[in-house]
Amino acid sequence: MNAPLVRLEARRISYTYPDAAGRGEPFRLQPLSFAVHAGELLAVVGPNGSGKSTLLKLVSGLLMPETGAVLLDGRPLATLNLRARARQVAVVQQESPLFFPISVLAFVLQGRYTYLHPLGFESEDDVRIARQVMATTRTGHFAHRLVQELSGGEKQRVLLARALAQQPKLLLLDEPTLHLDIAYQVELLRLVRSLARKEHYGVVLVTHELNLAGEFADRALLLHQGRLVRAGALAEVFARELLEEIFQTELDVFIHPETGRPRVVVHAAAATETGGEPPSKLSPPQ
Numbered sequence: 001m002n003a004p005l006v007r008l009e010a011r012r013i014s015y016t017y018p019d020a021a022g023r024g025e026p027f028r029l030q031p032l033s034f035a036v037h038a039g040e041l042l043a044v045v046g047p048n049g050s051g052k053s054t055l056l057k058l059v060s061g062l063l064m065p066e067t068g069a070v071l072l073d074g075r076p077l078a079t080l081n082l083r084a085r086a087r088q089v090a091v092v093q094q095e096s097p098l099f100f101p102i103s104v105l106a107f108v109l110q111g112r113y114t115y116l117h118p119l120g121f122e123s124e125d126d127v128r129i130a131r132q133v134m135a136t137t138r139t140g141h142f143a144h145r146l147v148q149e150l151s152g153g154e155k156q157r158v159l160l161a162r163a164l165a166q167q168p169k170l171l172l173l174d175e176p177t178l179h180l181d182i183a184y185q186v187e188l189l190r191l192v193r194s195l196a197r198k199e200h201y202g203v204v205l206v207t208h209e210l211n212l213a214g215e216f217a218d219r220a221l222l223l224h225q226g227r228l229v230r231a232g233a234l235a236e237v238f239a240r241e242l243l244e245e246i247f248q249t250e251l252d253v254f255i256h257p258e259t260g261r262p263r264v265v266v267h268a269a270a271a272t273e274t275g276g277e278p279p280s281k282l283s284p285p286q
Contacts, residue, residue: 004037005073007170007202012068013058029054031067032228034221036170036202041193043217044206045237047247050223052206053174059204060172061085072170086114090163092156094175104150104158105143108134111165133164137191153184160188164195171196173205177212185209189216214238214262222246238262 016028029051036042044052057063059070061077070077072088080088090111111133112126122130134140137157142150147158156176163171173192177185189205193216196203207213213220213234220237222229224246230237240253243264250267 004039005200006035006071007038007040007073008036008059008204009071009074010034010059010068011071013065013070014067015054015058015063016066017054027051027054028226029058030227032221033068034228034231036204038169038200038202039197040218041196041203041205041216043213043220044204044223045208045210045213045220046223046229048208049225051226052223055221055223056091056172056174056204056206059170060089060091083114086166088168089170089172090166090168091172092159092163092174092176094178101146101148103144104139104147105130105134107147107158108139108161108165111162114166129167130161130165133161136164136195137161152180153187156180156184156188157191160192169200169202171201171203173203173207175206175208177207177209185212186215192216210238210243210264214264215259234262238264 010033012031012033014029014031017026027049032055034042044055046052054063058065059077061070061080064078072080077085108130109122109126112122112130115126116122131140131143134143137160139154139157139161142154147155150158160176171192176192177188180188189212192203192205195201205213205217217234219232220234221231222237222242229246230239230242235255238253240251243253244251252265252267254263254265255261256263
């Protein structure tokens, strides 16, 4: 059996933000390495300020590594021009500011920008692909509505459709479920995981939601203060003692008896001491 294709490979990449204001030590993402295979969803988790968004910017090409290299299908990202990069890497951000009213179909067609005719006109093929990804993301029925009129969950699916219209090999998601109700969170990530396996995308998901990462990811990276603390199988990364040390709170980690995937629960006493509402604590499976 052939080994799965490596879509993304990061080799000892690092980055330091300049301390322009001279107020203290600049943030540095320490050298780290990892790979993402075709059909795989890799979650990047860690506290705020751990370097998750910086890592995503490096593998998208928005930032160039201070050291090391990023490879897409074995080719250095630095050798690709903007058009070639946009045809291989798609990014779904937390927010996508809109400065004028635009229909959903026109918005999704923006994902075809690098394929357009030199005069900027969409071809029949561009429209066909746009409508195809809209059908896949279940956004086709509001093609002519304005994006500004959509709910949060609907808008996130439209953002995903625009990214898929690029026909990428690598899909990067930066907190895509932020501010969404749990039903929309599950729906979106279930769709992403299904598409990754069907279309052989490599997916990198940056999230602060540990339980969403535990439910939908194949593997995970745990970052803290610019360092890669642990990488690998979910059972290795979601170790209770490790998570308690990184997140500085008392936790329980259970394995769901049906899915075999980790669940992270904050101790009720710890939540009360920090001013939060104590959650209903799950009973560990017998």
